[in-house]
Amino acid sequence: MDVFSHLATGFSVAFLPLNLLLVLLGCFIGTLIGSLPGIGPINGVAILLPLAYALGLPPESALILLAGVYYGAEYGGRISSILLNVPGDAGAIMTTLDGYPLSRKGEGGRALALSAISSFAGSMGALLMMVICAPILSQFAVQFGPSEYVWLMIFAFTCLATMVGSRPAKTIVGVLIGLVLATVGIDSGSGVLRFTMGIPNFFDGVDFLVVVIGMFAISEIFVLLESWARNDLGVRPLGKSFVTVADLLAVKWVVFRSTVMGFLIGVLPGTGASIASAVAYGTEKRFAEGKNEHFGEGDIRGLAAPEASNNASAVGAMVPMLTLGIPGSGTTAILLGALMMFNITPGPLLFEQRPDIAWGLIASMFVGNIALLVMNLPMIGLFVRLLSIRQAYLVPVIAMLTFVGIYSIHGDSFDLFFMVLLGVVGFLLRKLHFSLAPVILGLVLGEVLEVNLRRALSISGGDWSVLLDGPITYVMAIATVVAVVAPSLMRSIKMRKLLAKANEVED
Amino acid sequence: MYDRILAGILLVLSGLIVWAALQFDVPFQYEPLGPKAFPVILGILLTIFSVRLIIKPDENSWHPTADIMKKLLAGLVLMIVYAALFEGAGFILATFLVGSVFSWLFGETPKRAALFALIMSVISYFLLTLLLQLNVPSGTWWAGVF
Incomplete structure (x- = not known):
């Protein structure tokens, strides 16, 4: 079997001492960041990205570290959901619904253990699906020409617009802001300077890292400033309870269904963990109707479903990123940008040309998830104690890390001022219910979209009908139309309320 | 209200984008689209959606003390x-x-x-x-x- 030789390649990369160390470090930091209320995976990855870059890590090692933070945070997010009733990240909002009631009943230990195992099962299941799907998808995607890529991106933005954020128009505006930012700098096709306003720092484009850190980490500091008083909540004691075999058997099919759903939603471009967990929770709630259900009052099914699903979606979101170069979520958009900074273009050829990166990452995720299970079962007490870190100590450290990280890229204070400015813009956008993930997606995909559009029209000599030429483009055009129509159908099956709740805190 | 202010700013910005893009001095060009078209398309789309936000803004839910x-x-x-x-x-x-x-x-x-x-x-x-x-x-x- 081909898959096994690929996996062997991957594990030979993942088991290098440096990479082993980085995956453990990434998972630890990820769990920590995920568990601290307010600082989600996006911020964690954003803060660490310039550090990983400045350290001169090889690309596969940097990706292993950052991905570890990403899926580690999906584990960590549940800790504060269950114990504080404050979701640690967007994907963990649904976990509060049944997790917090359990801990109020003094069954915090049971809830944490059960959710850790559900998370682990979700991740592992999704990883297995990824091992099977990713090579097939990348072989299929090799046939994609420029027109297909243009459609793929339009499809991604449409999915984003109709499923993420409070309003489609706002999401599209976010995407457009990102796309416009991506056009700044020297145009690679003609050498013309675009929108640089005569500032030399913009000649080779707006720095991706500065935008990401400014929009997410700096705006997060403002959000924390605004809301720090809310965080003086007491941590509920864990209790002596632990998960039982009967619990696990009771939720096995719930976990299985949620994993499959989470993975598929994760693969869809633009839709991330928050939507996956909301859909899984909603589906299981309807499945359980009339069957002794206590959803919302501490039902273990309502705890297992979103946790399995959000971890599965974090893995699923990696699939389009690695195989198509289209990120499946806000955080994977940052991972994609990270790869581009190392001059590696993710896409169908990645699996053939750089198997060490693609399969090394996949193998490291198997290792990382086992490590996370260990960290989250016996070592859970440590993270619970870290929950009570005061923001008075946390925020100065975040500010310091962002400034050091950005300064170390070019050694230029201009970047620092620009970062703070973007932080203000990001904060205002968030306050007006624009989600920021679309901006980053637009920024990352802007150049690819423009290059492919121009290439397609070069091939056709300026004839726009080249965009609807061939079966794959037809299918994608139809898929785009479905993505526009589907959410209004979802509305009719009562999923609307849950989705709206999931969107309150964006990815 | 804030939505309208922001959309207004974006509207001005999109106008500037289109105007600036049309001013690009392109000495030579190998392909039909060139460096101007993409920013112009983005500017037009941004105009459309900004106008939409001005016509139908969201209820303002941010009231900082x-x-x-x-x-x-x-x-x-x-x-x-x-x-x-x-x-x-x-x-x-x-x-x-x-x-x-x-x-x-x-x-x-x-x-x-x-x-x-x-x-x-x-x-x-x-x-x-x-x-x-x-x-x-x-x-x-x-x-x-x-």
Whole structure:
């Protein structure tokens, strides 16, 4: 079997001492960041990205570290959901619904253990699906020409617009802001300077890292400033309870269904963990109707479903990123940008040309998830104690890390001022219910979209009908139309309320 | 209301984008689309959606109190000061000053905030320079002094 030789390649990369160390470090930091209320995976990855870059890590090692933070945070997010009733990240909002009631009943230990195992099962299941799907998808995607890529991106933005954020128009505006930012700098096709306003720092484009850190980490500091008083909540004691075999058997099919759903939603471009967990929770709630259900009052099914699903979606979101170069979520958009900074273009050829990166990452995720299970079962007490870190100590450290990280890229204070400015813009956008993930997606995909559009029209000599030429483009055009129509159908099956709740805190 | 203000700004911006894109001086061009078309398309789309937001804005749900605005402004000033000091005053001094005020803003007593910021800035300076070998400024203002 081909898959096994690929996996062997991957594990030979993942088991290098440096990479082993980085995956453990990434998972630890990820769990920590995920568990601290307010600082989600996006911020964690954003803060660490310039550090990983400045350290001169090889690309596969940097990706292993950052991905570890990403899926580690999906584990960590549940800790504060269950114990504080404050979701640690967007994907963990649904976990509060049944997790917090359990801990109020003094069954915090049971809830944490059960959710850790559900998370682990979700991740592992999704990883297995990824091992099977990713090579097939990348072989299929090799046939994609420029027109297909243009459609793929339009499809991604449409999915984003109709499923993420409070309003489609706002999401599209976010995407457009990102796309416009991506056009700044020297145009690679003609050498013309675009929108640089005569500032030399913009000649080779707006720095991706500065935008990401400014929009997410700096705006997060403002959000924390605004809301720090809310965080003086007491941590509920864990209790002596632990998960039982009967619990696990009771939720096995719930976990299985949620994993499959989470993975598929994760693969869809633009839709991330928050939507996956909301859909899984909603589906299981309807499945359980009339069957002794206590959803919302501490039902273990309502705890297992979103946790399995959000971890599965974090893995699923990696699939389009690695195989198509289209990120499946806000955080994977940052991972994609990270790869581009190392001059590696993710896409169908990645699996053939750089198997060490693609399969090394996949193998490291198997290792990382086992490590996370260990960290989250016996070592859970440590993270619970870290929950009570005061923001008075946390925020100065975040500010310091962002400034050091950005300064170390070019050694230029201009970047620092620009970062703070973007932080203000990001904060205002968030306050007006624009989600920021679309901006980053637009920024990352802007150049690819423009290059492919121009290439397609070069091939056709300026004839726009080249965009609807061939079966794959037809299918994608139809898929785009479905993505526009589907959410209004979802509305009719009562999923609307849950989705709206999931969107309150964006990815 | 805020939605309309923002959409208005975006509308002006999209006009500027289209105008600036049409001004690009393109000496030679190998392909039919060129560097102008993509920004122009984006500008037009941005115009359409900004107008949509102006016609149908969301209910405004953000009502910052004067107290919160003061905190936010303090945070902003603090970060601008940090950016201004970072290179000149050097990492340790800038981080100590800004870190202690930040810690104090988040409810720590002045004495303990200063102590925490001092420990944080010194320890992280050596961690970042020696262990991670990052480019951390030691302060250009002091370059002649020491």
